[in-house]
Amino acid sequence: MTAGILLQIAQTLFAILLAPLLLGWVNQCRAWLQGRGAPPITQPYRVIRKLFHKDAVIAHHASPLFRFAPYMIFSCMALAAGIVPMIANDLPFSPAADAIALVGVFALARVFLALAAMDIGTSFPALLMVFFTASLISQSTELPAIVESLAHREFAIYPSLAFAAVAFWMISIAENARIPVDNPTTHLELTMIHEAMILEYSARHLALIEWAVALKLFTYSALGIALFLPWGIAPAGDWGALPLAVLALFAKMAGGGFLLAFMEAISAKLRLFRVPEYLGTAFLLAVLGMLIHFLLEV
Amino acid sequence: MQINTQDWNLKTIAPHIWRGQMEVGQLLALAHAVKDEGGQLQALWGSDDRHLNAGYSIHVAFHAAAGLAWVSVALASEAPAYPDLAHIFPQADRMQRATFDLLGIKAEDAVDERKWLRHGAWPADTYPLRKDFSAAPVRELDAYPFIQVEGDGVHEIPVGPIHAGTIEPGHFRFSIIGDRVLRLEQRLGYTHKGSEKRFEGMDLNTGARLAGRISGDAHSAYAWAYCSAVETATGSAVPPRAAWLRGLFLEIERIANHLGDLGYLGNDVALSFGFMQFWRLKEDWLRLTARLFGHRYLFDCIVPGGVSVDLSDAAPLLAEADRLEAEVRSLKAIYDEQAVLQDRFVNTGTCKPEIAARLGLTGLPGRASGQAWDIRVQFPQAPYDKLDVNMATHRKGDVFARSEVRFAEVYETLRLIREIIRQMPTGAIRADLTATDDVREGLGWVESWRGPVIVAVRIGANSRLDRVHAHDPSWQNWPLLEIGIIGNIVPDFPLINKSFNLSYSGQDL
Numbered sequence: 001m002t003a004g005i006l007l008q009i010a011q012t013l014f015a016i017l018l019a020p021l022l023l024g025w026v027n028q029c030r031a032w033l034q035g036r037g038a039p040p041i042t043q044p045y046r047v048i049r050k051l052f053h054k055d056a057v058i059a060h061h062a063s064p065l066f067r068f069a070p071y072m073i074f075s076c077m078a079l080a081a082g083i084v085p086m087i088a089n090d091l092p093f094s095p096a097a098d099a100i101a102l103v104g105v106f107a108l109a110r111v112f113l114a115l116a117a118m119d120i121g122t123s124f125p126a127l128l129m130v131f132f133t134a135s136l137i138s139q140s141t142e143l144p145a146i147v148e149s150l151a152h153r154e155f156a157i158y159p160s161l162a163f164a165a166v167a168f169w170m171i172s173i174a175e176n177a178r179i180p181v182d183n184p185t186t187h188l189e190l191t192m193i194h195e196a197m198i199l200e201y202s203a204r205h206l207a208l209i210e211w212a213v214a215l216k217l218f219t220y221s222a223l224g225i226a227l228f229l230p231w232g233i234a235p236a237g238d239w240g241a242l243p244l245a246v247l248a249l250f251a252k253m254a255g256g257g258f259l260l261a262f263m264e265a266i267s268a269k270l271r272l273f274r275v276p277e278y279l280g281t282a283f284l285l286a287v288l289g290m291l292i293h294f295l296l297e298v
Numbered sequence: 299m300q301i302n303t304q305d306w307n308l309k310t311i312a313p314h315i316w317r318g319q320m321e322v323g324q325l326l327a328l329a330h331a332v333k334d335e336g337g338q339l340q341a342l343w344g345s346d347d348r349h350l351n352a353g354y355s356i357h358v359a360f361h362a363a364a365g366l367a368w369v370s371v372a373l374a375s376e377a378p379a380y381p382d383l384a385h386i387f388p389q390a391d392r393m394q395r396a397t398f399d400l401l402g403i404k405a406e407d408a409v410d411e412r413k414w415l416r417h418g419a420w421p422a423d424t425y426p427l428r429k430d431f432s433a434a435p436v437r438e439l440d441a442y443p444f445i446q447v448e449g450d451g452v453h454e455i456p457v458g459p460i461h462a463g464t465i466e467p468g469h470f471r472f473s474i475i476g477d478r479v480l481r482l483e484q485r486l487g488y489t490h491k492g493s494e495k496r497f498e499g500m501d502l503n504t505g506a507r508l509a510g511r512i513s514g515d516a517h518s519a520y521a522w523a524y525c526s527a528v529e530t531a532t533g534s535a536v537p538p539r540a541a542w543l544r545g546l547f548l549e550i551e552r553i554a555n556h557l558g559d560l561g562y563l564g565n566d567v568a569l570s571f572g573f574m575q576f577w578r579l580k581e582d583w584l585r586l587t588a589r590l591f592g593h594r595y596l597f598d599c600i601v602p603g604g605v606s607v608d609l610s611d612a613a614p615l616l617a618e619a620d621r622l623e624a625e626v627r628s629l630k631a632i633y634d635e636q637a638v639l640q641d642r643f644v645n646t647g648t649c650k651p652e653i654a655a656r657l658g659l660t661g662l663p664g665r666a667s668g669q670a671w672d673i674r675v676q677f678p679q680a681p682y683d684k685l686d687v688n689m690a691t692h693r694k695g696d697v698f699a700r701s702e703v704r705f706a707e708v709y710e711t712l713r714l715i716r717e718i719i720r721q722m723p724t725g726a727i728r729a730d731l732t733a734t735d736d737v738r739e740g741l742g743w744v745e746s747w748r749g750p751v752i753v754a755v756r757i758g759a760n761s762r763l764d765r766v767h768a769h770d771p772s773w774q775n776w777p778l779l780e781i782g783i784i785g786n787i788v789p790d791f792p793l794i795n796k797s798f799n800l801s802y803s804g805q806d807l
Contacts, residue, residue: 034574180638183568199462268638269568272789273477 003239004092008082014246015081019218020044020211022257029261044214051207059200069112070201070208076109077215086222087245089233102223106175109212113198159296163289165228170282172220174275176213179264181275218253225252306367312530314365314677315741322371322380328360329386337362338658339387341752341769342394344401346428347372350737354378354403357767359741359752365677368741368754373403382408389658389774396807400427400494412443415487415806426495447473447481455788459488466802470791477787482780489806497766502528502602502731505763509753510597512768513804515555518547519746520768521600523753526679528602528731531740531757537726540604541680546718547596547605549711552747553622554583554595556704556711559799563701564633566793567642575629579622586618604728612719619712630705643698647782647794650695659778661749661771663798666703667695667778673745685717695782697797707747734761748772748801770804 024041031038040046058067082093083102174181198209226233232248234241270278303309306328308316320328329339341359348354353375360367371380382405384391394405395414402425413422418438420426426433447454452475459467469485493512497505509524510517522544529536557580564572584594591599591607599607609615633639649659651668659667673679674687690706692699738757743750749771758764779798783791 030570034571035578036574179568185570265571267569268564268636268642270638271642272787274641 007239008092011086012078012082015086015218015222016078016211016215019081019214020048022218022221022253023214025254025257026217026261029258030264033261033265044210048207048211051202051210052204054203056203056205058202058205062200065112066200067205070205070212072112073109074208074212074215076105076112077212077219080105080109081215081219081222084219084222085226085230085233087234087242087249106216109216113209158293160289160293161228163285163292165224167282167285167289168224168227170278170285172224173260173263174279174282176217176220178260180267180270181278183269221253221256222249224256225249306369308367308369311740312526313679313683315530315743316365316367317739317741318367318369320369320371322373325356325358325369325371325383326381326386328367328369329358329383332360332362332367333386335363336655338660338774339383339390340366340660340750341754341767341773342383342390342397343754343767343769344378344397344403344427345756345765345767346401348375349429354401356380356397356403357754358383359754359769361671361750366741366743366752377404378402379404379406381406384408384410387658388656389777392777393773399425401425402428415490417487417490419490426492429498431495442485444471444483444485445481449475451475452480459485468802472783472788472791474788479783479786479788479791482783482791484776484780486776486802487806489803491803491807493768493807494766497763500763502532502757502761502763505755505766506600506602507598509766509768510600512807513770513772513801514595514597516551516746516748516751516770516801516804518544518551518596518600519744519748519751520753521598522548523742523744523751524755524766524768525600525602526742526744527740527753527755528742528757529740530742531738531755532732532734534603534731535729536604536680537729538680538723539608539725540727540729542718542722543605543607543609543727544600545681545685546609546715546722547591547599548744548746549714549718550583550587551596552711553708553715554580554587555747555799556708557583557626559796560629560633560701560704560708562796562799563643563697563793564639566796567639569636569639572629572633572639575625579625583618583622586614590615601728603731604726606728608727609719609722616716616719619715623709623712626705626708633701640698642790642793643701644694644696646697646790647779647786647797648694648696649778649782651693653781654695654778657778657781658774660774661745662703662707662747663700663775663778664749665690666692666699668693671750673743673750677743681718681721684721685714687714697793700797735759737764746771748799749775768804768807770801772800772802772805775800776805 021041021044023044024039027043028038028041080102083105173179177184198206201209229252232245232252234245303316306318306320306324308318311317332339338361339358340361341357343357345355345357352372354373355370356373356378357368357370360369373380378401380403382390382394384394384405390405391408391410392414394408395410395412397403398405398411399413399416416422417440419435420433421436421438424431424433452473455472455474457470457472459469461467467488469488471483471485472479473481473483493508497508500508505528506521506524510521512520525544528534557576561573561576561580564570564576587596588594590609590611593599599605649663649667653659654664654667654669659669660671664671668691670689670691672687672689674682674685675689678685678687688710690703690710692702734757736759739755740757741752741754743752745751751771752767752769754765754767754769755763756765775798779795779800782794782798786794
């Protein structure tokens with residue numbers, strides 16, 4: 001049990017500390033693909049450090065919620081990072097956290113961000129549907145059980161999982177405010193979706209939000225890996241398998257990050273009223289995945 | 299039918315430019331005649347002539363089928379007023395309001411009598427362009443009565459004047475219903491610097507430096523228009539090679555701006571690849587310009603009497619033009635095949651040819667909306683009279699059309715640059731201006747990359763500038779942006795705005 005708790009703490013810290021690295025990697029790939037010199041992979045760390053050293057500017061009429069929200073958002077993301085099996089499976093948090101709770105944690109962060117900025121629109125129903133497809137195969141909504149059953153049964157091609165994987169990719173793009181749904185580097189306030197919500201934040205608050213954004217991307221990547229490419233993850237309590245698990249995670253994330261940057265480099269941002277169509281497609285794919293599971297795999 | 303110069307007592311002062319004086323009563327008749335033959339009002343401004351033993355004057359530049367008619371009407375020194383022209387040419391509305399703010403010359407019976415350039419930086423009953431203006435600056439609140447749109451579910455979004463990016467200030471007030479824009483109202487004038495007042499008393503050479511800085515991205519066009527106005531006024535001739543070099547500078551400026559805008563259009567739909575590539579090309583172009591002529595944006599290369607730098611070796615420019623053309627063609631293929639980009643461009647921010655004609659859309663956005671006017675084509679001055687410029691036009695009037703016209707103009711301009719280098723005569727590049735000791739007037743009219751730029755100049759008896767008016771095509775085109783956005787969604791506004799890319803500084807003066 002102690003070992004489990006240690007591993008749990010280690011994994012959460014691991015995610016918090018390494019999340020900006022993934023963002024830095026994606027930014028680096030993006031720059032290369034656009035044919036320009038890339039910032040160092042550690043740039044997100046420098047940005048966060050710089051922001052922590054600045055004095056916060058807060059509007060006079062801002063409510064306590066406004067100051068409070070960045071801490072909530074960061075905590076939610078840290079909690080989510082603790083729940084998703086990244087390097088080891090079956091951690092102590094696992095019994096408390098199934099896929100539905102995870103979606104709830106993401107939703108909580110979004111609610112706080114939205115409350116602080118009065119945002120609208122979300123894509124959570126489709127995300128739940130993806131989990132359900134995977135859950136149906138493994139007969140559980142608990143993430144460790146899904147991962148366990150997918151990673152350690154003999155290799156078989158699940159058509160339903162392919163649909164779910166595509167749907168998950170599309171939702172992750174939308175949720176992480178990436179192209180073609182949102183543009184993380186825009187400077188035009190009228191085209192911002194995510195950026196508009198954090199426009200008023202500065203200094204440590206902004207640092208926490210930026211860090212949480214990196215952590216969210218990291219957690220989503222880990223989640224995608226856990227659901228669709230779980231091979232290599234360490235079984236519960238097996239310290240010996242950890243180095244290999246970490247290496248496998250690094251390799252998969254590097255590949256995923258490059259793919260994300262590549263997709264962003266070749267696409268432009270959708271017309272805003274096409275975004276519901278985009279999310280609708282993701283939802284449809286997720287439902288199709290579920291139906292195909294019932295038709296072909298039960 | 300064409301305007302008869304005899305009937306209106308107009309005399310030619312430069313190729314395709316006429317000058318005339320008339321009574322207040324004739325002004326409306328001329329405006330109707332211009333409208334009837336499909337012409338447009340290009341510029342409207344006033345002047346304080348009391349030190350010349352007169353009252354005030356209102357000046358109007360009409361662009362008719364055969365040239366530009368610059369007419370002036372002498373007005374009383376007490377309560378100067380002239381008949382409203384905005385009911386014939388709607389584009390006159392903001393120019394009339396600005397003329398009142400600056401000089402107290404009133405358009406009688408105008409529908410819109412709100413202030414335009416005055417933001418509470420000077421008192422309401424003082425007029426900074428009057429010669430006897432001496433009021434201290436004030437800091438009033440800019441209580442501007444925006445037009446309210448009322449109804450169920452109508453919601454107002456104020457944007458600016460301070461924006462999230464590093465761009466010029468302008469206030470945009472959207473009235474929306476659901477996601478759609480019902481109405482956009484602009485409030486400009488935040489970059490009013492008193493440029494026209496600053497000209498007063500300047501010597502002619504310093505004036506060229508200021509004229510080029512009215513709107514820095516169109517430096518060569520403004521400097522050329524100013525210099526040609528001064529040369530017309532003083533009756534000075536420009537060496538042939540200087541005229542060709544001016545053409546070369548104007549076309550180099552056009553390329554730089556079009557490349558930048560095509561990149562920005564990609565960036566506004568989050569296709570950073572396009573942004574980076576076009577800006578790489580623009581940067582290469584600017585560096586070459588700096589190497590050849592000493593300044594990235596050719597500042598102060600066009601001077602009264604000619605140009606200040608010569609082209610010594612054309613080879614690098616020709617080589618770069620070839621490379622640029624190949625690269626732009628391959629980038630255009632990428633833009634053309636990018637489905638999402640095309641989806642964003644097509645049918646976004648449409649200004650139909652009919653409304654463009656009615657409201658006087660001009661310049662590049664005008665050509666993208668079927669308004670086939672280009673000074674270089676219809677009213678060529680040296681060197682364009684030897685060049686046979688091909689005009690790029692489109693009829694769709696949307697973001698796509700404006701980007702197509704930009705691409706076409708890049709190719710055509712590269713051809714012109716080669717042609718200019720091939721045909722350019724040798725010889726001197728600058729001549730002295732003829733000295734004058736009486737009051738002289740002149741006007742320059744140049745097709746900038748944005749559209750026609752007009753600079754009108756009056757030189758006093760002391761050979762110093764007495765009154766300079768610089769007119770940017772953005773005056774006419776800003777109101778069309780209000781039309782183009784209707785029915786679109788607010789997040790598409792930056793893209794539409796960028797496809798026009800109008801000047802704030804040029805119209806705020």
